[in-house]
Amino acid sequence: MSLSTSWVSVPENSDFSLYNLPFGIFKTDKKGPRVGVAIGNEVLDLSYLEKKGYFKGIDLKDKKVFGRRYLNDFMALGKPVTNRIRERIFELLKSENDELRDHDKHRSRALFKQSEVRMMMPVKVGNYTDFYSSKEHATNVGTMFRDPDNALFPNWKHIPVGYHGRASSIVVSGESVRRPKGQMMPQGAEVPVFGPCRLLDFELEMAFITCKEVELGESVTTHNAEDHIFGFVLFNDWSARDIQKWEYVPLGPFLAKNFASSISPWVVTIEALQQFRVEGPEQDPKVLPYLEFEGKKNFDIDLEVSIMPGNGEEQVVCRSNFKHLYWNVNQQLAHHTVNGCNIQVGDMYASGTISGPTPESYGSMLEIAWQGTKPVKMSDGSERKFIHDGDTVIMRGHAKNNGMRVGFGEVRTKVLPATFYENEDN
Amino acid sequence: MSLSTSWVSVPENSDFSLYNLPFGIFKTDKKGPRVGVAIGNEVLDLSYLEKKGYFKGIDLKDKKVFGRRYLNDFMALGKPVTNRIRERIFELLKSENDELRDHDKHRSRALFKQSEVRMMMPVKVGNYTDFYSSKEHATNVGTMFRDPDNALFPNWKHIPVGYHGRASSIVVSGESVRRPKGQMMPQGAEVPVFGPCRLLDFELEMAFITCKEVELGESVTTHNAEDHIFGFVLFNDWSARDIQKWEYVPLGPFLAKNFASSISPWVVTIEALQQFRVEGPEQDPKVLPYLEFEGKKNFDIDLEVSIMPGNGEEQVVCRSNFKHLYWNVNQQLAHHTVNGCNIQVGDMYASGTISGPTPESYGSMLEIAWQGTKPVKMSDGSERKFIHDGDTVIMRGHAKNNGMRVGFGEVRTKVLPATFYENEDN
Numbered sequence: 001m002s003l004s005t006s007w008v009s010v011p012e013n014s015d016f017s018l019y020n021l022p023f024g025i026f027k028t029d030k031k032g033p034r035v036g037v038a039i040g041n042e043v044l045d046l047s048y049l050e051k052k053g054y055f056k057g058i059d060l061k062d063k064k065v066f067g068r069r070y071l072n073d074f075m076a077l078g079k080p081v082t083n084r085i086r087e088r089i090f091e092l093l094k095s096e097n098d099e100l101r102d103h104d105k106h107r108s109r110a111l112f113k114q115s116e117v118r119m120m121m122p123v124k125v126g127n128y129t130d131f132y133s134s135k136e137h138a139t140n141v142g143t144m145f146r147d148p149d150n151a152l153f154p155n156w157k158h159i160p161v162g163y164h165g166r167a168s169s170i171v172v173s174g175e176s177v178r179r180p181k182g183q184m185m186p187q188g189a190e191v192p193v194f195g196p197c198r199l200l201d202f203e204l205e206m207a208f209i210t211c212k213e214v215e216l217g218e219s220v221t222t223h224n225a226e227d228h229i230f231g232f233v234l235f236n237d238w239s240a241r242d243i244q245k246w247e248y249v250p251l252g253p254f255l256a257k258n259f260a261s262s263i264s265p266w267v268v269t270i271e272a273l274q275q276f277r278v279e280g281p282e283q284d285p286k287v288l289p290y291l292e293f294e295g296k297k298n299f300d301i302d303l304e305v306s307i308m309p310g311n312g313e314e315q316v317v318c319r320s321n322f323k324h325l326y327w328n329v330n331q332q333l334a335h336h337t338v339n340g341c342n343i344q345v346g347d348m349y350a351s352g353t354i355s356g357p358t359p360e361s362y363g364s365m366l367e368i369a370w371q372g373t374k375p376v377k378m379s380d381g382s383e384r385k386f387i388h389d390g391d392t393v394i395m396r397g398h399a400k401n402n403g404m405r406v407g408f409g410e411v412r413t414k415v416l417p418a419t420f421y422e423n424e425d426n
Numbered sequence: 427m428s429l430s431t432s433w434v435s436v437p438e439n440s441d442f443s444l445y446n447l448p449f450g451i452f453k454t455d456k457k458g459p460r461v462g463v464a465i466g467n468e469v470l471d472l473s474y475l476e477k478k479g480y481f482k483g484i485d486l487k488d489k490k491v492f493g494r495r496y497l498n499d500f501m502a503l504g505k506p507v508t509n510r511i512r513e514r515i516f517e518l519l520k521s522e523n524d525e526l527r528d529h530d531k532h533r534s535r536a537l538f539k540q541s542e543v544r545m546m547m548p549v550k551v552g553n554y555t556d557f558y559s560s561k562e563h564a565t566n567v568g569t570m571f572r573d574p575d576n577a578l579f580p581n582w583k584h585i586p587v588g589y590h591g592r593a594s595s596i597v598v599s600g601e602s603v604r605r606p607k608g609q610m611m612p613q614g615a616e617v618p619v620f621g622p623c624r625l626l627d628f629e630l631e632m633a634f635i636t637c638k639e640v641e642l643g644e645s646v647t648t649h650n651a652e653d654h655i656f657g658f659v660l661f662n663d664w665s666a667r668d669i670q671k672w673e674y675v676p677l678g679p680f681l682a683k684n685f686a687s688s689i690s691p692w693v694v695t696i697e698a699l700q701q702f703r704v705e706g707p708e709q710d711p712k713v714l715p716y717l718e719f720e721g722k723k724n725f726d727i728d729l730e731v732s733i734m735p736g737n738g739e740e741q742v743v744c745r746s747n748f749k750h751l752y753w754n755v756n757q758q759l760a761h762h763t764v765n766g767c768n769i770q771v772g773d774m775y776a777s778g779t780i781s782g783p784t785p786e787s788y789g790s791m792l793e794i795a796w797q798g799t800k801p802v803k804m805s806d807g808s809e810r811k812f813i814h815d816g817d818t819v820i821m822r823g824h825a826k827n828n829g830m831r832v833g834f835g836e837v838r839t840k841v842l843p844a845t846f847y848e849n850e851d852n
Contacts, residue, residue, distance in 0.1 A: 126593065127592060127593055132677060154611075166767060180766050183584060183585055216597065216604075248678075250678070251558060252676070253677065254588050255767065288620045336681070338607060340685045344594050
């Protein structure tokens with residue numbers, strides 16, 4: 001089978017091939033936020049296409065759904081509708097389709113260069129959950145802070161461990177993040193101190209977004225979980241390790257995480273990822289029946305993290321893959337709702353740090369520099385144990401298979417220094 | 427000074443005196459959700475009053491703010507406006523004011539019996555945080571599960587410990603809650619089991635709601651925290667103790683909490699609580715400067731919890747008081763934002779279980795029945811170590827001072843049995 005191509009130019013290594021068609025929210029100088037689809041280096045304006053009748057025959061219920069500042073209302077239309085929209089766009093953009101291709105006025109108004117638009121938060125996140133689903137990451141953390149011989153807690157292989165995080169502070173790629181301040185208990189100190197976090201870290205994660213409600217008291221199964229998953233983004237779960245260490249007992253991370261998380265702007269649908277399914281790691285011991293699943297539920301998505309110092313070159317510090325996750329998204333969602341917890345459109349569920357089996361594939365500076373004992377040499381001569389002010393952290397991800405490439409673009413975040421505060425010295 | 431009275435009849439022990447005037451969302455058989463204020467046994471319809479011109483001269487910006495299904499848009503108008511509305515209602519309802527009192531048609535259409543309306547969720551909760559601010563509760567839990575001689579964790583007296591909870595599953599008084607299912611590791615077992623929670627508990631809490639945004643990277647201080655606090659509700663933080671015990675390490679409670687939390691429907695403003703301010707417990711050791719505060723920041727609010735068995739009489743099992751909290755709401759909000767975490771209108775912050783110093787004042791069955799070792803005798807002859815199916819748990823709270831009474835009404839929740847599930851036996 002030969003692959004279809006688009007009349008829109010798609011560079012060979014573009015994340016946004018005709019087989020991707022991720023949804024996002026963009027704005028231009030002249031017009032406010034609206035729904036777009038990425039193709040090559042361009043953005044297709046769905047609100048314009050809708051107005052010009054290109055979606056005739058698809059029941060959108062709400063004509064203004066492409067003019068909103070978030071994807072939530074669009075996602076809430078349901079998979080039968082959102083998939084038809086995506087299929088229609090695929091048809092419209094195919095090389096042989098002349099409808100839009102040969103309509104000079106419509107084409108020129110429907111397409112924008114990605115370099116000339118501003119990408120916004122794609123969804124209004126109602127509830128945000130962070131899982132802890134990489135065995136390698138949990139093992140590394142347990143080895144460093146507890147016992148190398150019993151690195152995993154007893155519950156870890158039975159439960160997709162997760163916790164609730166802060167929805168309000170999730171920001172989109174391009175937004176800078178300020179180094180947080182907080183309480184820390186330095187090694188050997190007898191009283192805590194207050195000041196800027198000294199051990200600022202990233203966590204390489206991916207997140208999925210739900211598009212279909214589950215009422216309170218109801219549950220999703222591993223079999224129907226995918227009906228609820230609209231798509232995925234890259235997720236940088238910023239972490240203040242020193243604040244975390246002092247605060248997290250016994251109720252979990254709080255201020256160490258809720259100052260910011262950063263996501264990529266394009267939501268890659270689960271439909272676009274079908275070609276990249278693979279088996280996950282073997283689960284031993286056997287999971288409880290509500291966590292059993294059939295089929296390939298992991299995805300082969302190459303991930304990488306780069307750090308670009310304020311005055312330096314970008315440098316890759318991690319190459320990992322989404323396929324390493326021990327717990328898959330079906331299990332995560334089934335577990336999350338097995339107690340009757342309700343699910344809403346626009347909720348976000350991050351994976352936890354995606355570390356692979358080798359040091360090159362560890363997904364956080366904590367692990368890469370192994371608690372500061374193995375600093376990373378940067379091309380400008382400096383060293384990194386954790387993230388410095390002025391550093392830009394860039395995460396990228398893409399899947400590739402039989403010449404088909406489906407990628408996520410990037411989540412790129414510059415770290416600004418902590419602000420002055422009247423109690424700074426305390 | 428003699429107290430003002432209302433031309434609306436206010437029974438002597440009513441929570442809803444002229445000095446309270448809490449805001450809520452109600453609906454009637456004939457009309458959908460709208461903003462109301464409780465007075466005596468009645469509800470005043472603010473959307474009707476606005477239409478009839480009773481708020482002329484107050485700049486609402488948005489005329490439809492009282493016709494919404496949540497208080498969020500009203501709260502977002504800001505304290506200068508919301509306080510003027512409350513003061514105007516105080517004037518309108520005073521015995522000597524004849525504007526509404528003597529207008530038969532308006533009066534009869536503006537007032538509804540509370541027994542004839544349905545109360546709804548008062549706010550759309552964007553983000554929900556649960557603190558852990560009662561020293562007595564934290565000490566009791568630490569004594570039971572860890573070490574009576576070191577019951578509090580080292581961070582407890584330095585940090586108002588908190589964590590993020592699930593916003594979507596917060597429901598209003600009157601909504602039943604279904605017993606959750608989940609994974610548990612029974613004492614002595616070698617593998618976890620799945621099934622209905624066996625140790626279902628309430629937690630007596632109060633929660634405040636924010637009405638003024640704080641942008642990402644900014645912080646609230648203990649001095650200006652109250653500008654951000656609209657008011658308070660009673661909060662029942664339902665907890666599945668057996669699920670919690672197995673899941674909570676190392677990232678905190680998740681499914682043990684997120685199946686439901688229940689709140690009272692009337693939001694009592696912080697302005698209505700000014701008369702009931704008291705000193706909190708002494709804080710020793712001295713807190714860090716960003717947690718220092720001036721003035722009386724605790725509130726003397728009597729709280730009680732009753733259990734009503736399916737076929738029995740209501741029976742009080744706990745009498746506590748909001749004043750016992752070690753960390754006050756100003757400190758909670760200052761801590762929450764000291765790292766730059768943003769705050770939105772409609773966010774909710776629960777206190778953590780409010781236990782007092784004596785066994786009669788413990789705020790959860792875990793503590794009251796001391797891990798099942800001291801079961802509570804019920805009037806129908808049964809015993810309670812935790813909550814049974816068919817039980818209704820009722821929390822009430824009110825402040826009283828110099829003949830002035832300001833109360834919260836109640837949060838009343840019936841517990842339904844767990845549903846059948848195909849993997850029930852596993």
